[in-house]
Amino acid sequence: MGDATETFYGVIRRQGITRRSFLKFCSFTAASLGLGASSIAHALETKPRVPVIWLHGLECTCCSESFIRSAHPLIKDALLSMISLDYDHMIMAAAGHQAEAILEETRARYKGGYVLAVEGNPPLNEGGMFCIDGGKPFVEKLTSMAEESMAIVAWGTCASWGCVQAAKPNPTRAVPIDKLITNRPFIKVPGGPPIAEVMSGLVTFITTFGKLPKLDHQGRPSMFYSERIHDKCYRRSHFDAGQFVEEWDDTNARKGYCLYKLGCKGPTTYNACSALRWNGGVSFPIQSGHGCLGCSEDGFWDKGSFYDRLTTIKQFGIEQNADEIGMAAAGVVGLAVAAHAAVTAAKRLRHRPDRPAHKGKPS
Amino acid sequence: MRNRAQKFLAAADAALAGRSIRGGTAHIYALVRLWHWANAAAILVLSLTGYLIGTGTPAIWGMASGGFLFGYIRFAHFSAGYVLSAGFLLRIYWALMGNAHAMQIFCVPLWRRCFWRELHHEIRRYSFLAVEPERGLGHNRLAQLAMFFMFTQTITFMVVTGFALYGQGAGTDSWQYKVFGWVFSLWPNSQDFHTWHHLGLWVIVMFALVHIYAVLWDDVVSRRSFPSIK
Incomplete structure (x- = not known):
């Protein structure tokens, strides 16, 4: 050429x-x-x-x-x-x-x-x-x-x-x-x-x-x-104010509130979409009413739903996110603690606390 | 004389886990107790705000310029994060400068035979198979293990990932990003750090549950300790 x-x-x-x-x-x-x-x-x-x-x-x-x-x-x-x-x-x-x-x-x-x-x-x-x-x-x-x-x-x-x-x-x-x-x-x-x-x-x-x-x-x-979509997003003021879209068709969506709760990946995505925009500066996904998918980030295709803030964690067999797993684990610990407390109480009801239990190992 | 020294050390260790001996010489360890409660307050704030940041708040009405709710929540999270981090640094300093017991939550002697024997006994005690506590001083071995693996490790992880995520917002030229941004070379997509940071919250919640229960239980059962709230 x-x-x-x-x-x-x-x-x-x-x-x-x-x-x-x-x-x-x-x-x-x-x-x-x-x-x-x-x-x-x-x-x-x-x-x-x-x-x-x-x-x-x-x-x-x-x-x-x-x-x-x-x-x-x-x-x-x-x-x-x-x-x-x-x-x-x-x-x-x-x-x-x-x-x-x-x-x-x-x-x-x-x-x-x-x-x-x-x-x-x-x-x-x-x-x-x-x-x-x-x-x-x-x-x-x-x-x-x-x-x-x-x-x-x-x-x-x-x-x-x-x-x-x-x-x-x-x-x-x-x-x-x-x-x-x-x-x-x-x-x-x-x-x-x-x-x-x-x-x-x-x-x-x-x-x-x-x-x-x-x-x-x-x-x-x-x-x-060098900056995330989130850093220059024109809906950022709604994020800071705590104004989020809850459903795709609710009033908040019509008002153009922040799409954070619907899984927008803007806060973790480095790209220039919110600054340069697309098609000669016409728009970009968030401006069109849809959250960022994080398409310029590594592994965005394997992070579970595009509509959840928290990544799906597949290692547990069923698809759960960090909150669900954490709450379940904390619940198990809570139950264990309660069970332990119940056993302790039961034992103390049977043996008066002032004398050492007969089964105890001498120290 | 020996008795007094023992009492002194016991006070030191007890203070660390939020316990104290009534009266005594605990004032020397005011530093550790101050750390404990500043830490506890910071963790409470961090957990609550962290959960809200992860899930979002219910919608607030009105003009965006009129509200800054999420901003304040995030501000509280970051401020508490700084308190936690500064306290943790102080605690590391104290581990180096304090007595041997100050090191307990940072170093678990897995290589010592007596550690495993004492751990076994402590497990028996919590399973109601033994009554008398093995160790008179410091954390019992089970507590030490939980402190190290659930508290010290998790807090270190949370501080590092927390500052890295904060650095993203502060910008790639901020000191937070320069010091902690290296973590993103482990997983390039920071989405993963949000997930792990969130899981860390739940580890801390589990730790807090066990920790508070164990303090109360030990107080009721062995009468060796009691909450320093008094």
Whole structure:
């Protein structure tokens, strides 16, 4: 596709975009990334475009669907100008052997210089036979392309944590990418799917500066994943006031109270939904009246009902949550204590307390 | 002379479990008793507010700006958490600086033969098979075991996970998150910590039940101790 020495600025000038528009774009993107506009402008003017290889493993393509809806920057700019998306079999024109040839070409030509974006994850059971891509197990394609990559971007919860295809009992043994490839710079962009602007913002950052942004302990970009949904939720004031929706169709739901009691996972979910929102800032799940599922968190698919605050604990055979188990255990202890007290009382009624019981062991 | 020393030590140990010898030299151990009651109050507040935080309160009417109920409940929980943590640190300091009995709830000598013999006897006593208590000083071995596994361990766990969860709200650049945020590398999804923190509450409830009952029972049966409430 593109020539590696061509800069982003060169491409957009060739397309007839004015310098004024270019600087406007830089300011928008810089604001969403929390950076200075001039540094972005400088980088885009001088750095060569970074080739991106986008692989699809065991997934539902929701990440791509999200990505192509990016508004800031517009996906047209990101795809056609900013990055050189050399391989993505969902949106590329080439097919068959021509398409596969690009992989080998990129691998040889841009050794250690291309970004490997992975959507979905590899199933490892049966030698990876549960996901065949181009006639070979996907896991082989992934490991070979990862070897020579500059960095790996794990798009979505599938690539980051495993997601539903890794849910118990995980028959295909689907694993997150970082369990398989450990020796490359790695960035997790969890979410089912991630927000479009988060994806395109990261692509902008990586292609602009040629490095990964600051990551948190879990390998997620701090700029988008350092706060919980709860921290910036517009219903937070109802949470603090103790105003909760009790039923989906009650008055409180109509008034837009907090969805905490209906199992909203906002307080445990790190993502930017409540700040950036979706579809160009139109809405996000809580605004639409449904609690957060916690889709960008590890194991969200195995934590029991989406509509309970407390996780279902399956180890006890029947599905219970911490409160039910705790109350039952405390009840048993209470009964034991009562029984013990009853026995003590009965014994004391039979033997007067002032003399030691005859059965007692001499000390 | 020996009798006096024994009384002194007994007072020390008794104070720890919320018991005291009438009169005597308990004032030296006022620190431990202060800790005990501050701790008990903090645990009471933490349990009640913690349960409410986990399950949510009934809906309050009116404008959101007019109420701060859940905020106050959480504030009480966090404040009591700080009291509990500070007290626990103080108690650890005292375990190191106090006498051998001060260490009892932090160290269980599972490797000693006499521990198991005394434990066996104490189990017999609570099963009404023996009458006389084995040990004259300190916690009996059964109490020590319960203290260590149900109280000390659980409180440590609750303090660590509590601060980690607090750190999430305080932000990833807060000291709470920096000091305790490492726990999230054990389970990346903090939902699990909410669950375990909740289970911890019930362990403490069970401990409190057994603890209060055992204090009263021992008082009635052996007449060796009585609640320091007086």
